Amino acid sequence: MRIDGRKKDELRPIEAKVGVLKNANGSAMFRMGNTIAVAGVFGPREVHPKHKEEAERAILRTEYRMSAFSTTSRSRPGPSRRSKEISMVIREALVPVLFLEEFPKTAIDVHIEVLQADASTRCAALNAAALALADAGVQMRDLVASCSAGKTNGEIVLDIAGKEDTDGELDLPVAYYPHKKMITLLQMDGIATKEEMKKIIALAKKGCEEIYEIQKKVLKEKYKEGDKDEQ
Amino acid sequence: MRIDGRKKDELRPIEAKVGVLKNANGSAMFRMGNTIAVAGVFGPREVHPKHKEEAERAILRTEYRMSAFSTTSRSRPGPSRRSKEISMVIREALVPVLFLEEFPKTAIDVHIEVLQADASTRCAALNAAALALADAGVQMRDLVASCSAGKTNGEIVLDIAGKEDTDGELDLPVAYYPHKKMITLLQMDGIATKEEMKKIIALAKKGCEEIYEIQKKVLKEKYKEGDKDEQ
Amino acid sequence: MRIDGRKKDELRPIEAKVGVLKNANGSAMFRMGNTIAVAGVFGPREVHPKHKEEAERAILRTEYRMSAFSTTSRSRPGPSRRSKEISMVIREALVPVLFLEEFPKTAIDVHIEVLQADASTRCAALNAAALALADAGVQMRDLVASCSAGKTNGEIVLDIAGKEDTDGELDLPVAYYPHKKMITLLQMDGIATKEEMKKIIALAKKGCEEIYEIQKKVLKEKYKEGDKDEQ
């Protein structure tokens, strides 16, 4: 049993919603326990500045930010080295599922705000981003689902949070492209043996698969509603 | 009687001068007591960077700055949040009197430096800016005159300065477009009842009217000199 | 005799090498005692951003940087006011020997990194830069050689270093364009009479002439090797 009562392979309670913003072309909110991310997508649209445009494909731009009040100690607004790295690995995790070659000379902008942070913010951000891209009607090969696993008190557990994170021994976030069974984000902090590593990756992948089902359900519900609206 | 001996509705001594700079297309100095502002105007001229250009009108750009030595405690050079806000409200106060639609695809740049600051720096800045625009020969519907009124020791007074400012209860700067009887800048800090507010606004407007006369006189004198020069 | 055993008019041990980098079009390392600079040249190449391009000539861009670990107290990475000034005087010292008019609408970029700093970093930087330009095959009227002289313990000495620099009374770096006998960089910190000034300048120039011979030798050796390589 874990501090918050979860089983070792149990995700925190998840809440997901698409179409949460009016102005963005697509949007989504994704909550994993006390971590909340909102994503808004604009595009495909014209590229400014022009010289960043690519002749053969759309450019994907991702921005991960944290609200100043999202952390226990206030975070200074504006980009940090950490947020720049995360923006980059999120972008690299999403590219494989997008048909960027279909929209040459355009930009697809994914803006993600973490409103509340309690571990796995990059995972929640990615889950929200994938839903927002789908909500924007951007053509996709598949969704991307993201989840972390890790080690705390010597135990391998799914979706570390709270004290498990601050006192934990290892954190390993993964993003998963289910159709291709491909891991498109993989980072790790902590110490482990090779056997542990493999178990943790497998567990994180399992978490991604659960999240993928939730993402699909949320989109399906939205789609049904859309059907009703049109009647 | 006020600390500096002025009557309640009396402005500080004013000194105004146009054509004070050689390089600028138009320029002016405006002094209200110990507050001194210098303005220089360039344009209408080409817009850099090009993408800021507007097809149907000139863009007006205003920049309010304070010299590092203008304040009791040295001000760090470079723009601050305060100076950016003031630059913006100054721009919005000047736009109504300009024929921006006459100079499409150009920029009119108004640069203002506060050399010495003792309250009402945005008013002195605006008064200098309006004179500099006229001096530059930029076609104008009217001048803009600016002045503040406020409350100190419970009294409603014009053009607060010195200790009245640091210890005062309320400061309300106004910019006035006389022909249209229109207030084009209005800000307020402090606490007042509705009746007090109306009195303070009316007093500030009266101050603007006095300043307007001074501005016109200064321009007229310059104009006469100009006539003489040409003979 | 000086602290490090040199004669008054003696340079520190010099090590110079060209072609030290693979990616740069031309490169060189120049070491004067404990001061080490590496230079890399790119160009003539297209100018970005475009609006910096000049119709009639190439633009020369020089950047002098110091590695964080190059100084006793760590230097913060990124440009400083000092490094911007030095980048500028280095550029102005090199322009006279280049045929910029031969490559209109292009840029020649000279990047210099000081890896280890023990006085005269701008001289080592310039010596490396001139060699790197030659190594890049950029057509030149001549090389530029650079060296400083100064005063320490009341004595006029060449190429001040170590304690002589931190405790010294005067430092005067010079860059020299030998064919034209022209001094193209000249700065001075410290106190001297006119007669001392002239002696110091003459000594620094003599140092430059020695360095010039070393530069030519290094290039000649490279050239010979090149000949062999081609056989």
Next chain:
Amino acid sequence: MIETDKELIKNIVMKGKRLDKRAFDEYRKIAIESGVISSAEGSARVRIGDTEVVAGVKMDIGEPYPDSKDAGVLTVNAEFLPLASEEFESGPPREDSIELARVVDRAIRESKCIDFKKLCIEEGKKVWMVFVDISVIDHDGNLIDAAGLASVQALASARMPKLIKNKDSYEVDYENRSKEKLPMSGIPVSTTFVKIGGQIMADPLLSEELAMDARLTVGTFDSNGKIRFCSMQKGGNGGFTEDEIAAILDMAEEKGEELRKLIKKG
């Protein structure tokens, strides 16, 4: 927004109507939730129509300003999130986000609704720093009023973190928030009006802001049952006559009272 849209808005106004059929002095539906951010000492989400803003209050120990050594420090910052509008880009703060933060800051500060002297820990050395951070999440006009409401609700619902005194230093224990509220009296709110084609109207839509001649934001607060004015800010490339301003002050008084009723104390 193209010129014809502006004309459209003006034409509707000329007919005495608004795009969304509201009366000229009518606000859109306002929804306020507090405590939406568990990591913040206080927080609130405010929706005015399709405009959405979240404000969070964070507190920390810091040093007082040299010119008020016995007073806590207030910092208000606003971020126009790029996801809130296709006009908002990443990068340095826009001038309108600076203006918004400064106008909200002035209404709070000038109304003296927070007793900053009570936020002094050790005179001249340590005081509480109160950060109000505003994230604009969706923009359909009248951001200032939404941000003002969210900030005040976040402050009103805030609970101080615990202060731990060590031998010669202080620490903040964020895990255990106290039940103590901020020393607050009075509720300052901003009410914003725009002029389009000579007509004054409250709570502008984004499309109305783009078509407006000028904007006036008026801050009011309640002081022992009386209404007082504490801030004003004109915006936009036009102006107001004295009579128009007087009319706006009347409306601000009335609308301010309406908005104040929506704030839940504590």
Next chain:
Amino acid sequence: MIETDKELIKNIVMKGKRLDKRAFDEYRKIAIESGVISSAEGSARVRIGDTEVVAGVKMDIGEPYPDSKDAGVLTVNAEFLPLASEEFESGPPREDSIELARVVDRAIRESKCIDFKKLCIEEGKKVWMVFVDISVIDHDGNLIDAAGLASVQALASARMPKLIKNKDSYEVDYENRSKEKLPMSGIPVSTTFVKIGGQIMADPLLSEELAMDARLTVGTFDSNGKIRFCSMQKGGNGGFTEDEIAAILDMAEEKGEELRKLIKKG
């Protein structure tokens, strides 16, 4: 790099070969020199083929982080020098230089190879700050591994500067370095693999990086004779299957041991 070049690289790989004829699990020639920068407390130059990196360690006195008051502070920074590649420009750090510094940092930090508690001078007040600065001098691929080796060699060869205690303050005497080494045990190294056309290969050339589908960097270290993993970072616009990752972990274990042998202790 134009598309045809990428195709060329892929075609070579398809034939089971590499551009420079190495085996898929073979590193280029690695040369490590330590003590190359006399102004640094520790330093190293690493060449992997035509890639060249210099790392320097500087130390200073500073304040600890509030959440670990009894521990020294590690800062890793990387500069992609503009002279190292025509792609590198002056200006704010590129995202890949930030990533490189952070990946190197994590391998050092997470392996716990430095005992930061031993770098505490006075708890809560003064600790040693350890700065590892990486200058990338020539770029022909696999910068992370080169930077990782250079950083670890610089740390392993560092000598602490002398600490001078005054009445109520501390000073650093850089002129007289002590013989004391950093409290270090274990050598963390990063090993990087890329996937091109389904084939995994170690130590990518720059041209291979430009043609790659994805990259995986794995950090390992030695702990009492056992090999442990301490960091991972996927890069590039593609991904890996679980099986591919398992294969990379095996290779990382083996290659990590090879690289570790190149580091000279002390």
Next chain:
Amino acid sequence: MIETDKELIKNIVMKGKRLDKRAFDEYRKIAIESGVISSAEGSARVRIGDTEVVAGVKMDIGEPYPDSKDAGVLTVNAEFLPLASEEFESGPPREDSIELARVVDRAIRESKCIDFKKLCIEEGKKVWMVFVDISVIDHDGNLIDAAGLASVQALASARMPKLIKNKDSYEVDYENRSKEKLPMSGIPVSTTFVKIGGQIMADPLLSEELAMDARLTVGTFDSNGKIRFCSMQKGGNGGFTEDEIAAILDMAEEKGEELRKLIKKG
């Protein structure tokens, strides 16, 4: 400035003349006013022809540098105001404004005209910080000499603010300036010469600077009746022979004396 203008200037010089008919070693009319900024501890406005510069001295308490714990700190900063020239834009400082500030700084610092040891308040803890801020208001050439004169006159006319010692801290009372002057001896001035078509001339106009081959600024000061050199800075894309430099040193000596006479002490 177009090429033909440069040719025009050169042609005039070839005929032994200057655009404004001055002799080659003649300065334009110089006007110096001190005490022009009441908010500054010292200030001066300098006009050289149509070039206009204002310098202000501000003082504050700060910490000494670790390597000179018993000395006050000098900071010189220059702002090329955008209103001074259509070439000056808002934004980060231009390289020529950095150069100007640093050249003026060096002449003051190297001449040792200010006794910074006397500006130490408490060794290693508190010293006076002297800020010289230069605002360039109108640019018609030779900004360095104008800025140098304005800075020195501002320093010479400065009055120290009052220092208030509290129990364990210091405060500055700016309202009540003391009669005490800065500990200053000697007057460093910069004199600038340009070379056009082989001819050396003093005090260049802006148009002459744009046409020049090279520039040399020489700082001199008076030390017990003797003239000493304290700084030099070559500018521009050309150079000087040793003989030309010797000639400039002679002129600098003479012109420096002329300029020094314009400075009013205290």
